[in-house]
Amino acid sequence: TQTVSQSDAHVTVFEGDSVELRCNYSYGGSIYLSWYIQHHGRGLQFLLKYYSGNPVVQGVNGFKAEFSKSDSSFHLRKASVHWSDSAVYFCAVSGGNTGKLIFGLGTTLQVQP
Template identity: 90%
Template sequence: TQTVSQSDAHVTVFEGDSVELRCNYSYGGSIYLSWYIQHHGRGLQFLLKYYSGNPVVQGVNGFEAEFSKSDSSFHLRKASVHWSDSAVYFCAVRSTGGLSGKLTFGEGTQVTVIS
């Protein structure tokens, strides 16, 4: 069984400041990790993914994430947030084995950007 934990339910950050959203997972095998953003009343939009290779991956709109096998983590970062980054962010994990492509999501982190 794979689990994903996002320790911060809500983060408030000033526009122009940096932000880091934490994601920790629990799974014994090989996995695929991703981050999604959900603006209010909308569906999820893909930000970035990691499967192998360089542990730092770049995504859309200046987001990046870093994978750490030792910490079982996949934290999301942005150097300078914009008001439009206010949304809920979900970390997701998927097993690379087997036939199912189902994603297991974390609880989500609500990000509020203030000026």
């Protein structure tokens, strides 16, 4: 069984701060890990994903995530946030060929001016 855990429901930072949004997963086999962003009232948009190779994955708008097999984690980071980064961020996992993406509950990032 695949599970995804996002430990922080809300994160508040100031513009220009760095931020880390945490994601932990459990799954026994090969998996794809991804992050999506959802602005208020909109659908989700893909940010980045990892399957194999370099554990640090670069995404759009300065976001990156680092895969750690030992910690079962795939945390999302950004060095300097902008007010437009305020949104809900979802971590997701899919394994094998099930075709199903399992989403975490999401982390709401609020960037204050």
